[in-house]
Every structure is written in structure tokens, then in C-alpha cells.
Amino acid sequence: MVGFGDSTMIQGETPQHQGRVVWLASFPKSGNTWMRAIITALRTHPHLFGVDQLSSGSQPNHVGMSLNAFGLDARWLTPAEIDTLRHALITHSGVIPELPDDQEFDDLAAVMERMSAPMFRKTHEVFRPGEPSIEPFPVEATRAAILIVRDPRDVTCSYAPFFGHSLEQAVESLAREGSETHANPALTQTAQPWGTWSTHAQSWLAPDVPFPVHLVRYEDLKTDPISTLLPVFNSVGLMCTEDELEAAIARTRFEKLQQAETERGFRETSPKTTQFFRSGKHGGWREELDERLVQRIEADHGEAMLQLAYPLENLESQLAPIRSARQSRRRQEQTAWKSLPxxxxxxxxxxxxxxxxxxxxxxxxxxxxxxxxxxxxxxxxxxxxxxxxxxxxxxxxxxxxxxxxxxxxxxxxxxxxxxxxxxxxxxxxxxxxxxxxxxxxxxxxxxxxxxxxxxxxxxxxxxxxxxxxxxxxxxxxxxxxxxxxxxxxxxxxxxxxxxxxxxxxxxxxxxxxxxxxxxxxxxxxxxxxxxxxxxxxxxxxxxxxxxxxxxxxxxxxxxxxxxxxxxxxxxxxxxxxxxxxxxxxxxxxxxxxxxxxxxxxxxxxxxxxxxxxxxxx
Amino acid sequence: MVVGPSVSVDTEPWLLTFPGLGTATVAEDGTVTIDPEPGEGRELRSKALLNGWADLISWSRKGFSLIRGSCLVPSATSDSGLLLLGGDHELPEVEFPLLDRGWHLVSDKPTPVSETESGLIAHPRAAPLVAPKRYRKQHEWAATALRPDSNAFGFEVPRVHAPIDIRGICEVRTRRPNEVALENVTGLERFSIGAHLAIGGMLSPARDAREPDEAVAAHVRAASLPVCSLRIDPKTISTDVDSLLTWWDSVIQQ
CATH class of the missing domain: 3.40.50.300 (P-loop containing nucleotide triphosphate hydrolases)
Structure with a gap:
């Protein structure tokens, strides 16, 4: 991965892909929900917009929609079959269908626009190519991805209360290849590999991702949302003017989301926390993390942080011994103490x-x-x-x-x-x-x-x-x-x-x-x-x-x-x-x-x- | 190349295909034939094709709506009507405590329903209660894995094999901090819950080219029933279910 100083488009200037799906990819607690709120606000009449009705919340690992699409109860499938089903469901909804030759439309342009409108889908998964014909992110259904990244020190502070962890546990979670990865046919879910904070970003920014990926830094979204989002949205087919985007952003300001959650609740919040929209602050980690935890985060993710323009507080000479020990620990965790080769x-x-x-x-x-x-x-x-x-x-x-x-x-x-x-x-x-x-x-x-x-x-x-x-x-x-x-x-x-x-x-x-x-x-x-x-x-x-x-x-x-x-x-x-x-x-x-x-x-x-x-x- | 599921409705009977799993046909009168892929595990593939797919299409072709919920009755001989459990949460977390208290299953989700002038009737499905494997340790019911490498198990639980009126709906979800375990649902939210229970797409009654008003009849009738929201926490599940039973008593006394 090369370095990326600003939110930017990584591959290609023009969408080459005719699918509808635009992946909103992020490590958890990186601003994905806020991005979805802005998109929903753009697409919804101001009087109808509500924080509890965000679109694109269904993640691709959930295949329960197979009941609607195929009349199929996915609980009866094997893990391999639900992987296949996932691909079929995304393709089913994401590939723009051809219009029938024998049908006439009053307003063909409007029909075409509706059928090809971008379909945003949230995901916390790492990108991986997968087996041919059952790729987890099917190219034929995909238009682009928007990768939202956030300083891992701030992610830690948001991750801990959301999942009911201590800050120390959150630091470990960000550095551990996800344990939330197993297929769960009983709950109609495919595996959902998150990777670490670093490997998540690196997977989406790798040169072999077969569709355009737009990088959006949470911090840029906070400081200059219009310049950050307007070119990205227009590029993926979510056409809007600067004024429209400004109005949508105004409706989704953090204080407003917090207030709405306080008044009416938010269905996507975690059972572990009372508040989903916490502070949303950039740099809040300076008040919450002690020096030891900052060192651990930087030892774990320093390389990717520098590539994504997050300056480190510690010198490499301070981080190297900590990194070596932590990598050892990761390897040890993969083996039960009583298991022998x-x-x-x-x-x-x-x-x-x-x-x-x-x-x-x-x-x-x-x-x-x-x-x-x-x-x-x-x-x-x-x-x-x-x-x-x-x-x-x-x-x-x-x-x-x-x-x-x-x-x-x-x-x-x-x-x-x-x-x-x-x-x-x-x-x-x-x-x-x-x-x-x-x-x-x-x-x-x-x-x-x-x-x-x-x-x-x-x-x-x-x-x-x-x-x-x-x-x-x-x-x-x-x-x-x-x-x-x-x-x-x-x-x-x-x-x-x-x-x-x-x-x-x-x-x-x-x-x-x-x-x-x-x-x-x-x-x-x-x-x-x-x-x-x-x-x-x-x-x-x-x-x-x-x-x-x-x-x-x-x-x-x-x-x-x-x-x-x-x-x-x-x-x-x-x-x-x-x-x-x-x-x-x-x-x-x-x-x-x-x-x-x-x-x-x-x-x-x-x-x-x-x-x-x-x-x- | 098609590797996933497909449903061909252009010919009779309808043809359901899932490469690697097998094929099934569903005739207009609901008659089902199953043809699983050969080899080891054929019997389980056959059950998956039947219970997980063809049976649902069959009910739909026979004119029933299918709803995203499980139905239980207080006892084998109860005439109080049945309780429909819905919601995105793991329903077995409530189904099993009810079964432990003598309730009987009419249908694990999804449930076929038909509409009457005043309400909805749930119809029994033969498929077992499907739940994650871990429930085997907590409850006495016999269970077998539905498929190789799967954590989904089929549990053989006490059942009632008769159509029964739906008397109340309980939406199950996880309890957040500061929330009460059970709340009566009123107003618009009741319609929202009713609509969420409906399964559209392939199983939508609209496939039968019914009038739109008719097609949403199930939603409307579901919304006219008493509805509660049960917010559960695994640590307090027993008392959570107690509060559901208190609510249920109030419903059947109405």
C-alpha cells in the first residue's frame, strides 16, 4: 500500500463498472453510520428523514433476505452454500437488469435512472477476492467502494464502550484478526472477517481490488465534508449539488443525531451501551488513552497509520520492542496452551x-x-x-x-x-x-x-x-x-x-x-x-x-x-x-x-x- | 455460469435449482417433488430442499402468505389462540423457555397464514424447530444437525398439528440499557411490526396478481392484533419470559 495523505480516489477516475452496489467499507466505529445518515438524508425528504431509518444497514454477510429473493430459508444450508447464496443475493439486487424489448415506457430516462441508482451497502469486512463465481464482493454487481478510515486511537475510544470492552481490550481487538468471523448458518450469516484495523484498510486499498475504491478519512469528513464527499458521491452516481449536500450534512450534524437518539432511540445501537452517537470527536483519544495504550496502538498499526497520514506520537525505536512482543502474543493466541503440533x-x-x-x-x-x-x-x-x-x-x-x-x-x-x-x-x-x-x-x-x-x-x-x-x-x-x-x-x-x-x-x-x-x-x-x-x-x-x-x-x-x-x-x-x-x-x-x-x-x-x-x- | 439458487416460474411445475444441493419442483396445487444431488448426505440435502425451500414455495403457491415468525400455543388443548413471535432476534431464546413451560409449537418461522374476515390463522408446518447448536446443552429436546459443518440444529419439540387463530404478536429484540423488558406496542409502530413480519419477493402474495389492497391484508390484520415488544437479556431471560406470559394472560382475557 502506498501512502495516502488525503481522502482520495485510489483507482481510476471514471466508474467502469455497471453494477449498482457501492460498498461503504470501514472498520467498526469509523464513521460508517454517519456516512449512511448523510446518504439517507440526501435521498429523503427533509420532513421524512429520521436517524432510525438509515438505509444500507444490511451487511452482506446477512443472507436472511434469501426468503424474499428466492423463497429460501438459508438456515438449511451448509456454510459453503450460504457463501454461494450471498454471492447470488448481491448479484440478484446489484446487477442492473436489461429492459425487456417488448415493453414501452412513458419515461424511459426515469426508469433507467431508477434502475441504475447506486445501492449503498455497509460492510465491516476485509476485501478478499474469493473463489470465482462466489466472490464475496461480486464485481459484476459492484460499481465502487468508499473506504472510510479513522485514526485507530479514536476508533479505540469509540469501540470500547460500544462493545462493552475496556480500552485495553479494545486495543487488543483492533490488533487481532477478527474472532467474529465464523459462518453461522443458524442465524443465516456467512463468515465476516474484519481483520485488524491495519489489514482492513490495506485489503481495500490493495492494487488488485477489481473496482474503484474511494478513500475517505473520517477526519476530512469532519473538517471539510463538502469537498470530501461531493466528488465521491457524484463519481459513484449519487448526483447532488453542493447546496443539497450541505443541507444533508446540516441535518446529520452529530449534535442532531445525538439528540434524536436521546429522544427516540437508535435501533442499531449496541445492547452494551446507552449511546451510539458518542462524541464523534477527532483527537479525543488524547484525553482517554494513557501513554502505554497509545504505544501499543502505534506499535500494532504504525505502518498503516503513516500510510494513511496519521502521525505517530512515538519513535520507531520505542515501538519496535513492543511490536515484536505483541506479534509474538498474537501468534501464541492462535494456539491453545495445551495443543502440540x-x-x-x-x-x-x-x-x-x-x-x-x-x-x-x-x-x-x-x-x-x-x-x-x-x-x-x-x-x-x-x-x-x-x-x-x-x-x-x-x-x-x-x-x-x-x-x-x-x-x-x-x-x-x-x-x-x-x-x-x-x-x-x-x-x-x-x-x-x-x-x-x-x-x-x-x-x-x-x-x-x-x-x-x-x-x-x-x-x-x-x-x-x-x-x-x-x-x-x-x-x-x-x-x-x-x-x-x-x-x-x-x-x-x-x-x-x-x-x-x-x-x-x-x-x-x-x-x-x-x-x-x-x-x-x-x-x-x-x-x-x-x-x-x-x-x-x-x-x-x-x-x-x-x-x-x-x-x-x-x-x-x-x-x-x-x-x-x-x-x-x-x-x-x-x-x-x-x-x-x-x-x-x-x-x-x-x-x-x-x-x-x-x-x-x-x-x-x-x-x-x-x-x-x-x-x- | 449459475452457481447459486434459481427459481424458474416460466413452466409448470416451477423448478427450483441449487447446484450442489439438488432440484425440486412445485406444482400449481402445491405438490412437491424433491431430487437431491446424489452421494453422501443425500438425505440431509433432501430435507433441506423440502423444509428449507420447496415447502415454503408450495404454501405460497397454494395461496397462503408466509410471515417471518414462529407460532406457539400454551398447551396441546388450549383454545386461547396462539402467540406469534417475530423480530430480528434469535427467536429460540424465547421459544425454548416457553416450550419448557409446557407450550407447544405450531410452526417454526416462517409460518404460513391465511386471512379471515377478522384476523389471521396460522397453519402448522412439519419442519423441526431450527436453532443454533448451543441450545442442545440447555434444553432436553432431541436435536440433529441439519447439515454437515453447520451450527443449525433441528429440534423435535411438542407440537400441535392444527390451524389456529393468531391472538397476539410479540416482537423479540435485545434489551438495551435503561429499557424495560416488555412494552405494549401501539399506533404506527404496530403497523411497522406487522409489515416487517411479511415476506415479500418470491413468497409475496402479490405473485398471485392479487389487488394491492388484498395483498397487504395480512399486514393490516396483523397490525390489528395486540402487539408487544419483548426486550430480552440472556441473563434475565426467565423473568423476561414471565413478563411475556403476564402480557399474554391480559391478551386472552380481553
Whole structure:
């Protein structure tokens, strides 16, 4: 999307399309109703105009009109069929019919004018092309679209009371790909994707929208409605003079709409609010939003705001860490905490586990292991039982206290449950992050606190892909070691998050009082990938320099034992012989590089350079 | 290429077509034939074609008006007439509490009606009560999905299979802050509600080339009945329905 400083026509100067429908597209609470009031006032005798009789209120996702059009009760259709029906209904009313040859008209021009008059239809949906013949916005029925945009900071202030949200919840709603999107045949509604505030505007302003789109900024509508609307209305066939438009605008001034709503009510208002027409003020957000919320909105929508000529209050350097954390949060929200990627083949249930496993070994006080079961008891009292390599039972109660805000238990599943299950299936679990660097895959191993996650995130910041953090599942095939990547969170301490440009406070904290937060990187392809190199991170005294060495012979085996024994569980589950055989095989198969760094010094950039260099070998 | 529904009225019988769903014909006397697309789900497609489409066209061809409302009676043997529920809100939210209190369904929306000198008679339709799936958890009635991937379920509820006079109309909508649950509707608004209940287009009685005055007879007669506006809130639905029943008692005592 290019930048648009003013309300303007985006594509074409003359309507090329012969359909009747003019889409009034907007994100909710952006002035769509006001625009409809002006249009209704233009088309209605002054004595008959009423705020409760606005035309074009029926949104295209409502297909209940099929009773009138086809005598069809849409509740009996499948979601796919109501999509088809939606297209048919819009086409049915929006395509200008040809006049019959055998009929004569007294005033043909008047008939033609009536039949081709623009038909305005409100929509909050994102534009999407859709499948041929069932496009959600059929080209043959469409004349143009008018996209109404409004400063998202003001939208937030209007959105919150309308939907009964707090301002904070409204900020989240504007940034979340709509949850109000599901098809609802029982209520004769197709899906209605809103997108985020940004993606909504960007979808309508994309160059591939196949009809003219007129951009109208709410703020321009407030300051100069005549100059803003007159060319747009005349262009879409709503012919009016400046005087007529001025009169219509006078009848729909905000104070008048408010007064009418107070006196007679407004049927389109929300059950959550007493007043639909609230303030309509431009810049009212300055009195309502605190600095933190403004930063969040600008971090979420800064790019689109600048394109639509909404200046930002904050510098990019302030917004970038917040944006990174919020994007992570969005990705996390798309996955339930207890769901694991299907390629892992694990069934997760939530419920009570036994406190003891009969005949179990205790490699650590908090771990119990039998040949086919493992039970871990965490400091928080939560327990995790993994059985037969496939079944996972987690006994966890969310921390509802104020300090438990964002409490995230997914680390137990994404880390421990996967590790225990792969061991029970006879495979190794390397305590390492795996990262794709160019054509190579490297596993970055290290003891707790060695900096595996920080290093993986640093590589991500350089454009490489994190395949998986903390657990690298090892399988041997074709004389090589392979791993199965799976999407999971990266756990970061506050100093690492800050150094990596991630807003620590915006991310969910790990449960059980762990001082880390969960960052969700972008998902990667789940295809198995060959491991080309193992990097072992180690610490040395602060006075030393960074050292790189390539262990040989038995040293290779020694390095790997420390990162595969997994708190002593691996030899118990796999059996010592099988365990040592596999570690020896891994040592024999994959080259190892050890990078030793001085403790207490920030050497990340240097380490990343070294890893990139090693990956190319 | 036509992919959506179409109704061909140029030949007899009328031909209804929805590619992927099937075809149906409706003869002048209302006789219906159904021909669903073959393959898995054929039986459900057949029911959809019948209950969701051909049956409605059939009533219309037989000269009945169809109105956007559901009809219920207080009991199987009641002679007090029936209550018509209309409005844009989810009607099952009121239908189910009434059924839980012993009411019986005559027709889930839309309802065929015929006009008499003084009023309207609602006629029973065989289609089940259609409601979102979530009502299964709240009420005891047996229910099955109407179609694959759909949240619309058909509920088997107690019914009365006889034409009955409409005695009162209740428009259901969501309650806004500061509103009372129920209000008697008078004056022009009553006509507006009556008009909103009418289904025009394909099912309009005007298709039968009746005189305009005659065609709006159903609206006028609906508007002459007692009408209330029930503004509901899911949190207080039980007391909201209580207020409807109080209003209903006052109607049948008139």
C-alpha cells in the first residue's frame, strides 16, 4: 500500500463498472453510520428523514433476505452454500437488469435512472477476492467502494464502550484478526472477517481490488465534508449539488443525531451501551488513552497509520520492542496452551495424575521414571505424566491471582512432555535449539543458562529461522542425524529480551514463578531436516577471550553426553547401552563446534558471527 | 455460469435449482417433488430442499402468505389462540423457555397464514424447530444437525398439528440499557411490526396478481392484533419470559 495523505480516489477516475452496489467499507466505529445518515438524508425528504431509518444497514454477510429473493430459508444450508447464496443475493439486487424489448415506457430516462441508482451497502469486512463465481464482493454487481478510515486511537475510544470492552481490550481487538468471523448458518450469516484495523484498510486499498475504491478519512469528513464527499458521491452516481449536500450534512450534524437518539432511540445501537452517537470527536483519544495504550496502538498499526497520514506520537525505536512482543502474543493466541503440533503424535489431556509411580527410579527428587512412564513434579505443585511415548497428562490449575497474570503452562508440554515422549519412543532428545542458517541446520546446545534461546533469537533477528528451541529431537536416517522441527515458545530472561529488542512486560510469564517469559517465533515448516552441525555453548572465566574449538575423538562424545542425558532420565528410559550407542552415533555423525565465552560479558554479536561462519563450513 | 439458487416460474411445475444441493419442483396445487444431488448426505440435502425451500414455495403457491415468525400455543388443548413471535432476534431464546413451560409449537418461522374476515390463522408446518447448536446443552429436546459443518440444529419439540387463530404478536429484540423488558406496542409502530413480519419477493402474495389492497391484508390484520415488544437479556431471560406470559394472560382475557 502506498501512502495516502488525503481522502482520495485510489483507482481510476471514471466508474467502469455497471453494477449498482457501492460498498461503504470501514472498520467498526469509523464513521460508517454517519456516512449512511448523510446518504439517507440526501435521498429523503427533509420532513421524512429520521436517524432510525438509515438505509444500507444490511451487511452482506446477512443472507436472511434469501426468503424474499428466492423463497429460501438459508438456515438449511451448509456454510459453503450460504457463501454461494450471498454471492447470488448481491448479484440478484446489484446487477442492473436489461429492459425487456417488448415493453414501452412513458419515461424511459426515469426508469433507467431508477434502475441504475447506486445501492449503498455497509460492510465491516476485509476485501478478499474469493473463489470465482462466489466472490464475496461480486464485481459484476459492484460499481465502487468508499473506504472510510479513522485514526485507530479514536476508533479505540469509540469501540470500547460500544462493545462493552475496556480500552485495553479494545486495543487488543483492533490488533487481532477478527474472532467474529465464523459462518453461522443458524442465524443465516456467512463468515465476516474484519481483520485488524491495519489489514482492513490495506485489503481495500490493495492494487488488485477489481473496482474503484474511494478513500475517505473520517477526519476530512469532519473538517471539510463538502469537498470530501461531493466528488465521491457524484463519481459513484449519487448526483447532488453542493447546496443539497450541505443541507444533508446540516441535518446529520452529530449534535442532531445525538439528540434524536436521546429522544427516540437508535435501533442499531449496541445492547452494551446507552449511546451510539458518542462524541464523534477527532483527537479525543488524547484525553482517554494513557501513554502505554497509545504505544501499543502505534506499535500494532504504525505502518498503516503513516500510510494513511496519521502521525505517530512515538519513535520507531520505542515501538519496535513492543511490536515484536505483541506479534509474538498474537501468534501464541492462535494456539491453545495445551495443543502440540500434530507431527509429534502426542495426545494431551488435562486432569489429576498420580503422586507416585510404583517401582520408579528417581534420577532427581522431582522426577520418577519407569520403563514406560515418567512423572515430573514441579515447584508450583503441577505434575506431568508421560506414558508410552504418546500420552501426556498434565495436572495444572491456572494461577488466578493478580500476580499470575499471563501465567503460561505451555513450557511443561513443549519442553518436558516432548523430551520424555521421544525418549520413551527410543530416540534422543538433544538439549539444544535448532536454527536454519541458509542451507544448513545447526543445533545450538548448552547447559541451562548457556544462552541457547538468546542465541537462537539473535540468529532470528539476523533473518534466520528458529526451527525449535530447547528440544532437538534426534533420529538417525541414511547415516545422518535428522530432527523434526515443531513450533514452540522461546523462553527469555528479562535482560536477554531487552537486549534482543523484545518488550519483556508484554509477554506471558512462565508458570510456577519462573523468571522468564514466553516468546513465540514464526512457525516453520514441520518437515524433517538434516542436522549439519552442533554448536556447544560453554562459559569460561570473565578474563578469557572467546574461543572456538572443534572437539575430536572421545571429546565429542563427552560434549554430547552433557546435553543428552536430560537430568539422568535418558539412560534410564533408553537403557544405558542404547543411550551410549546413540550418543556415540550422533558424535560420529555430526560435526561439533564448541564456542566458549567469558561469563558476564555481552558477546552475542561475536558469537552469532562465529555460528554463521561455522554453518557455512 | 449459475452457481447459486434459481427459481424458474416460466413452466409448470416451477423448478427450483441449487447446484450442489439438488432440484425440486412445485406444482400449481402445491405438490412437491424433491431430487437431491446424489452421494453422501443425500438425505440431509433432501430435507433441506423440502423444509428449507420447496415447502415454503408450495404454501405460497397454494395461496397462503408466509410471515417471518414462529407460532406457539400454551398447551396441546388450549383454545386461547396462539402467540406469534417475530423480530430480528434469535427467536429460540424465547421459544425454548416457553416450550419448557409446557407450550407447544405450531410452526417454526416462517409460518404460513391465511386471512379471515377478522384476523389471521396460522397453519402448522412439519419442519423441526431450527436453532443454533448451543441450545442442545440447555434444553432436553432431541436435536440433529441439519447439515454437515453447520451450527443449525433441528429440534423435535411438542407440537400441535392444527390451524389456529393468531391472538397476539410479540416482537423479540435485545434489551438495551435503561429499557424495560416488555412494552405494549401501539399506533404506527404496530403497523411497522406487522409489515416487517411479511415476506415479500418470491413468497409475496402479490405473485398471485392479487389487488394491492388484498395483498397487504395480512399486514393490516396483523397490525390489528395486540402487539408487544419483548426486550430480552440472556441473563434475565426467565423473568423476561414471565413478563411475556403476564402480557399474554391480559391478551386472552380481553
Amino acid at each position: 500434530p507431527q509429534l503424535g502426542l495426545k494431551v489431556t488435562v486432569g489429576p495424575t498420580p503422586e507416585e509411580l510404583e517401582g520408579a527410579s528417581h534420577p532427581r527428587p522431582w522426577i520418577q521414571v519407569t520403563p514406560d512412564q515418567a512423572l515430573l513434579t514441579f515447584n508450583s505443585g503441577s505434575r506431568l505424566l508421560v506414558s508410552e511415548g504418546r500420552k501426556v497428562q498434565i495436572d495444572w490449575e491456572p494461577d488466578d491471582s493478580p500476580s499470575g497474570d499471563g501465567d503460561d503452562p505451555s513450557w511443561m508440554l513443549q519442553g518436558w512432555a516432548v523430551t520424555l515422549s521421544v525418549l520413551q519412543r527410543g530416540m534422543l532428545s538433544l538439549h539444544a535449539a535448532s536454527v536454519r542458517i541458509g542451507d544448513s541446520t545447526v543445533a545450538i546446545a548448552g547447559l541451562r543458562g548457556a544462552g541457547k534461546s538468546t542465541t537462537a533469537m539473535g540468529l532470528r533477528a539476523r533473518g534466520h529461522s528458529i526451527l525449535c528451541d530447547d528440544v532437538t529431537v534426534i533420529q538417525f536416517k541414511d547415516k545422518s542425524a535428522w530432527t523434526t522441527p515443531y513450533a514452540r515458545n522461546v523462553h527469555l530472561l528479562e535482560d536477554a529480551a531487552t537486549a534482543l529488542g523484545v518488550d519483556f512486560d508484554s509477554l506471558p510469564r512462565l508458570s510456577g514463578g519462573r523468571p522468564k517469559v514466553a516468546f513465540r517465533p514464526e512457525d516453520t515448516e514441520p518437515d524433517e531436516t538434516k542436522i549439519d552441525r552442533i554448536i556447544v555453548l560453554a562459559w569460561a572465566p570473565p578474563s578469557t577471550l572467546i574461543r572456538v574449538n572443534h572437539p575430536a575423538g572421545v571429546q565429542r562424545m563427552n560434549r554430547l553426553l552433557a546435553h543428552t542425558e536430560r537430568d539422568g532420565i535418558a539412560p534410564l528410559v533408553l537403557g544405558e547401552d542404547a543411550y551410549f550407542t546413540q550418543v556415540a552415533k550422533l558424535a560420529d555423525t555430526v560435526p561439533i563446534t564448541q564456542i566458549t565465552r567469558p561469563r558476564g560479558k555481552w558477546t552475542l554479536d561475536h558469537v552469532l558471527d562465529l555460528i554463521e561462519n561455522e554453518a557455512q563450513k
